[in-house]
Amino acid sequence: MILLGLVLQYSAKGTPMRIIYKTESGGVAVIVPADTIEACMKDIPEGAIYEIVDDVPEDRTFRDAWTWE
Numbered sequence: 576m577i578l579l580g581l582v583l584q585y586s587a588k589g590t591p592m593r594i595i596y597k598t599e600s601g602g603v604a605v606i607v608p609a610d611t612i613e614a615c616m617k618d619i620p621e622g623a624i625y626e627i628v629d630d631v632p633e634d635r636t637f638r639d640a641w642t643w644e
Contacts, residue, residue: 594606597623
């Protein structure tokens with residue numbers, strides 16, 4: 576469960592929660608909040624499908640090939 580309204584939300588691993596969303600080109604964008612999750616919602620394009628997650632791959636070698644379903 577994600578509790579919104581905290582200054583920063585952290586996963587069980589101690590890493591900051593992230594917002595991911597599908598881009599128009601079919602890629603995946605990742606937002607790492609510096610403030611609350613709510614404060615970052617304005618950065619998600621209108622109508623974009625998004626999810627709040629607690630982990631993304633650390634290896635960025637193939638970042639352009641990331642997908643999300």
